[in-house]
Amino acid sequence: MKIRDLIIIGAGPAGMSAGIYAARSALSPLIIESQMPGGQVALTDFIENYPAFPNGMSGQELTKLMEEQCNNFNVEFMNFIQVDFVEKENKIFKLKTNQGDFFAKTVIVATGASPAELGIPGEREFKGRGVSYCATCDGPLFKDKDILVVGGGDSAVQEAIYLSKFVSSLKIVHRRDKLRARKMLQEKAIKNPKIDILWNSNLLEIKGKDLVERVVIFNNKTNQKREIRIDGVFMYVGFKPSSSLVRNLVEMDKLGRIITDHKMRTSTTGLFAAGDVRNTPLRQVVTAVSDGAIAAISAEEYLEYELKQ
Ligand SMILES: Cc1cc2nc3c(=O)[nH]c(=O)nc-3n(C[C@H](O)[C@H](O)[C@H](O)COP(=O)(O)OP(=O)(O)OC[C@H]3O[C@@H](n4cnc5c(N)ncnc54)[C@H](O)[C@@H]3O)c2cc1C
Incomplete structure (x- = not known):
């Protein structure tokens, strides 16, 4: 020994x-x-x-x-x-x-x-098949695709900016009306033409067959649910x-x-x-x-x- x-x-x-x-x-x-x-x-x-x-x-x-x-x-x-x-x-x-x-x-x-999981239906099922926790590892796989980034902190916004280089469009889903990320990152994201921010919104569910195809988003101000077509989801929720x-x-x-x-x-x-x-x-x-x-x-x-x- x-x-x-x-x-x-x-x-x-x-x-x-x-x-x-x-x-x-x-x-x-x-x-x-x-x-x-x-x-x-x-x-x-x-x-x-x-x-x-x-x-x-x-x-x-x-x-x-x-x-x-x-x-x-x-x-x-x-x-x-x-x-x-x-x-x-x-x-x-x-x-x-x-x-x-x-x-x-x-x-x-x-x-x-x-990385923490969000704990929503579809998250575990589609891990590695459209759900990712690592932009550097998986970002290039989403070339010209439409993706979602969940979170509002530094990691979420920084990685969204990085992912925007590959994708066709990117939505940041954030449950509040303000990002928590540092000001400099916020400004870069807001100016980025490929990035759209869904304020006051929660991701409720990830759906698809073999790969991610759709997500359900809930607006916590209007209490409305909607389904959008998406190819990938990147999670940055802590x-x-x-x-x-x-x-x-x-x-x-x-x-x-x-x-x-x-x-x-x-x-x-x-x-x-x-x-x-x-x-x-x-x-x-x-x-x-x-x-x-x-x-x-x-x-x-x-x-x-x-x-x-
Ligand atoms: C997307 C993202 C962006 C970031 N951007 C920045 C930035 O711009 N600037 C900055 O300063 N920081 C940034 N950070 C934060 C920074 O990466 C971390 O603060 C830092 O890596 C923490 O270092 P650590 O050594 O404590 O832990 P970690 O980097 O988490 O390393 C821990 C290591 O322990 C290993 N390990 C875990 N459990 C076990 C086990 N049971 N047995 C054996 N090995 C184990 C893991 O595999 C891992 O290699 C970022 C983080 C992320 C996720």
Whole structure:
């Protein structure tokens, strides 16, 4: 049984930043990732607010640079391993995965978040057959098609602008009379000739045969329902933290986000959380990498001072 000093769960920006800082502190970190490194960034078309890149860059490009920097410091990655559960016994953490158990003296949970479902009829049935949660992955499949984007926040509007490059027409369905997205994004969307915003509207149902063909929209001001023809639906209705693997171990808020202090310490000694999975006031790349750095340094302090007592 090999007991590592530090295992980081998740290779998004928080996990990779923790990896870089931990490797520079000679902790020989292992990052376990259920897919490929990158997290939500790898699914993002374009990032223009991450400092030091004045012209912005694609999410894929930023992922590649972070991975390269990890490799330069010999951070070890194990991809396509899903951590199902974390337990602690006699000061040692056991990570139960789909490929056996891993053991570590300290763990950083950097598992981020995944898109929330709207929970309407047809959504699950047509997932991958017209219903998507990732514009970067699926946008090109909707060339010259008519699509719907659900949501009114930054992600919804930003991805709608990106999707408008491919599609023939795009409707944003938003349940209120104002978008929540940043002003700059709102202005870009409103000016875009391909984008039409359906205000005060809820998506009620997705219909079709093999693929999405129609949707039912409800106007919550006029109380009228109507059916429109559509080829695809992109959902941006929030995110849920990927925290279930430590549900019996740490305190969480009512949305399931892990509660930490300013050193990224959770309620279990030796277990740290970083990035979108924790109760952070801002979920962005810049905050995730900052959390990851703090978590790594806190893990080092724990190994150095607390664990030995
Ligand atoms: C459409 C979209 C647009 C965005 N645009 C911007 C932007 O312009 N600027 C910006 O700063 N931010 C943007 N963000 C937000 C940004 O991507 C996130 O804040 C950031 O990726 C969070 O990093 P993270 O490392 O905490 O989590 P994530 O990026 O979610 O990474 C978590 C990683 O953990 C892995 N994982 C999860 N559970 C397990 C498990 N049980 N076992 C093993 N691995 C696991 C996941 O596969 C994933 O790779 C955007 C997000 C989206 C979705």
